[in-house]
Amino acid sequence: MLTTGLILILASLGLAQGIFLSIYLITLKNNHxxxxxxxxxxxxxxxIRIGKSVLNYYLPLENWQNNIGISGILFAAPSLWLYGITLFEKNKEITYTYYIHFTPFVLFLFLIPFIPRNGNFESFWNYGIVVFHLLFYLILSWSYLRKNSSNASDSIVKWYRNILIGSTLIWLHYVGNLFDFRMYYIRGPIFYSLLIYAFSYLFLNRHKFNLQKYDSSRLDKSSSRALFQSIKKLFEKEHVFLDDNITLKIVAEKLNVKAREISQAINENTQQNFYEFVNLYRIEKAEVLLKDVEYSNEKIATIAYESGFGNVTSFNIAFKKKTGYTPSAYRKR
Known part of the structure; x- marks a missing residue:
């Protein structure tokens, strides 16, 4: 009884979170x-589809209620594919031909009063439509990702790939229903709850969900990689990171590009901001100095300054974050 209650609470919280995120995204007014x-x-x-499974597991639902629950997947599946298109092609015009993909959902709603819910026919609607309709759009979405991944930033590619992986795992749960109804039926809602919490974490924390931060930039993926190699070469040959006053503007002037493009190239190729990238070089320099016998009697402050850090505090914090040790402990090792 306790386990049943916990499952209901977990699934219900996941559904509530899913509804909240859905409404938030639909009503969000920005450039995307x-x-x-x-x-x-x-x-x-x-x-809606997962909610039907939760309710149906604990409460007997009317036929029309079950059918409404099933209809959720009929507009979720094409929405997943269209999300990928609008994510990768922000200025893509979604014409009426794209909305034809929602026709099965509209037809299904009109036919709800006439759709029987018994025997083999019930299984066909319950599993056949969900499994094959979602599979069709998963294939379209994966194919679209494969064809367009080279033209988009790594952050967008990884984000959409993660969503497709989660959707594919949900689809596999529905396939499991075909073989063992009792075993897999409630696992779907539980898994969805965990998935929606993971999605929420990424939504709120991974770059503040700012996947299209550089939409207005003319720097494509190949140019971004080439510029990043130039940045690395500059850092490795001229050791510009040793200047504690180094900025995006200074690096941009040296490479004769815009500061925003420097930021974009670093962010897209390392998933770091400019100062995290600079500190990575400084810490590598500090590690060399801490191992050098000629610096064995030097103060930590000297190591910090000669590595490019402006003060000891920021050096200690950055060094421990990267290595797991304070500079003093690292030297003793």
Missing amino acids: RKSNIFLGLFLLGLT
Whole structure:
């Protein structure tokens, strides 16, 4: 009884979180409104479908209630594919031909009063539509990702890939229903709850969900990689990181590019900001000095300054974050 209650609470919290995120995305007004709406519709459709499974596991539902729950996947699946298109192609015009993909959902709603819910026909609607309809759009989405991944930033590619992986795992749970109804039926909602919490974490923390930060930039993926190699060469040959006053502007002037492009190249190729990238070189320099016998009697402050840090405090914090040791402990090792 206790386990049943915990499962219900976990699944219900996940569903509530899914509804909250869906509404937030659909109503969010920014430069990425189209992609936000499709992502919100995808999450809402999954939440409706998973919610039906939770309720049906604990309470007997009317036929029309079950059918409404099933209909969620019919607009979630094409929304997943359209989200990918609008995520990778921000200025893509979504014409009426794209919205034809929602026709099965509309037809299903009109046919709800006439759809029987018994025997083999029930299984067909419950599993057949969900499994094969979602599979079709998963294939379209994975294919789209494969074709367009070379033209988008790594952060966008990884984000959409993670969503597709989660969606594919949910699809596999539905396939499991075909073989063992009792074993897999409630696992789907539980897994979805865990998935939606992971999604929420990424949504709120990974770059503040700012996946399209450099949408207005003319720097494509190959140019970004080439510029990043130039930045690395500059750091390794001229040791500009040793200047404790180094800035994006100074590096940009040396390479004759815009400061924003320097930031973009570093962010897209290392998932670090400029100062994290600079500190990485400084810490590598500090490690060399701490191992050098000629510096064995030098103060930690001297090591910090000669590595490019402006003060000892920031040096200690950055060094321990990177190595797991304070500079003094590292030297003793």
